[in-house]
Amino acid sequence: ATTLKAAVTFPIGMIVSADRLSGNDNNFTTVLNKEFNSVTAENDMKMASMFTAPNTYDFSKGDAIVAYAKANGIRVHGHALVWHSSIPNWLKNYAGTDAEFEAQVKGYVKATVAHFALAKTAAGKPVVESWDVVNEAFTDGAYAAAFYKRIPNYLVKCFTWAREADPTVKLFYNDYNLESQGSKVTEVVNMVNSFKANSTPIDGIGLQMHVDYVTTSMSTLAANLTTIKNTGLLIHFSELDMTVNIYKDLTTLTTERSNAQKAKYKEIAVLYKTIPAAQRFGITFWGMRDSESWLLSFHNNSNEWPLLFDANYGYKPAYNGFLEGLNQQ
Ligand code: G3I
DSSP states (O other): OOSSHHHOOOOOOEEEHHHTTTTTTTHHHHHHHHOSSEEEEETTTTTHEEEEEEEEEOOOHHHHHHHHHHTOEEEEEESSSTTTTTTOOOHHHSOOHHHHHHOOOOOOOOHHHHTTTTTTTTTTTTTTEEEEEEOOSSSHHHHHHHHHHHHHTTHHHHHHHHHHOSSEEEEEEEESSSTTTTHHHHHHHHHHHHHHTTTTOOOEEEEEEEEEETTSSSHHHHHHHHHHHTTOOOEEEEEEEEEEOOOOOSOOOOHHHHHHHHHHHHHHHHHTTTOOGGGEEEEEESBGGGGOOOOHHHHTOOOHHHSSSTSSSSSSSSHHHHHHHHHOO
C-alpha cells in the first residue's frame, strides 16, 4: 500500500487541535485525511482545557474535533481524563474537603465520558472509541499530585467512574518510558493484575513511545512489550516520535542520521505487528511536522526532527521507513 492507513488493518493516528481542523490549514488536513484514520487531541480534551470551574465543563473544542472526525470517517481516542500535569488552576488550589475534591473529579470524569459517548457514526458506532483514563500515574510528579493525596484508591475509582458513564468505551492506562524502564512496566502490570483481581475495568495500555534513534534499545523495548502484551489487553503506541539530536551535535539533519531514523521507524512498525491482531489498538504519532513537535521546546533545541514530515509537509525518509515496516509481510 502507498499510504499508512491503507497498509494495515489497525488504525494509524495523528494528534490534532480544534484550531488546526478549523479550515485554515489545508495542508495539514490533506495529509491527515490521506494518511491517518485515528486522531488524539494534543491538548483540547485534557482536564485543564475542559474542566473550567466547579461542576462546569467546556467541551466545545473536543466537540469540534469529534465533528471533524465523524465527517471524515476517523476514530477519536480521548486523551486524557486525569493527569497530574493538566489540572486546572482552580482545582489545584481547591479549598474544599478531600471528599469535595473527590466529588469534583468524579463529576468531571463521569460528565466527560458521558458527553463524548453521545457522538455516533452513521452506522451507530461511537466516534470516541476510547479514553486514556489516567496518564502517567507512576512518577514522582504524579505521586506528589493532588489525586494521590486527596482521593484514596484514585486509580481504581477513575476507571470505575469512567465505566459507569459508558459501559463500552475502551479504557486505557497511558504512560511514558514503558519502552525502556522495567520497573515502571512492573508497576503497570501489577496495577492491571490488581484491577483484574478486583473486577476494576481496564481495556488497554498505552505506551507513549517517545523514543530516540540510538539510545532507545529495541531489545529492551521488545522485552517490555512482551510483558505488557501478556496482560492480554489492547496495546496502543500512543505518542510515537523519535529524537535524533538530543546531544545537539547537528545543525541540519544529515543523510546518515535521517537514514538511521528511517531504519528505526521501520523496526518499530515491524515490532508492533508482532502483537496479536486482536490486541492491536493502533499507532498514534505525536505530531505531523518536525517543526511543531513538543520536543523542540522540551529539549530547547530547534534542530530536532522527530517526526515523519518536514516543516513543509514533505515526506521524510522516516515516513518511507515506517511505511515499509507496515507493508512488510
Ligand atoms: O495555548 C497556550 C497559549 O495561549 C499560551 O500563550 C502559551 C504560553 O505558555 O501556552 C499555551 O498552552 C500550551 C499548550 O501546550 C499549547 O501549546 C501549554 O502551556 C503547554 O503546557 C502545552 O504543552 C502540552 C503538554 O502536553 C502539556 O499539556 C504539549 O503541547 C503536548 O504536546 C504535551 O503532550 C504530552 C501528552 O499529553 C502526555 N504525554 C507527554 C506529552 C509530551 O509532553
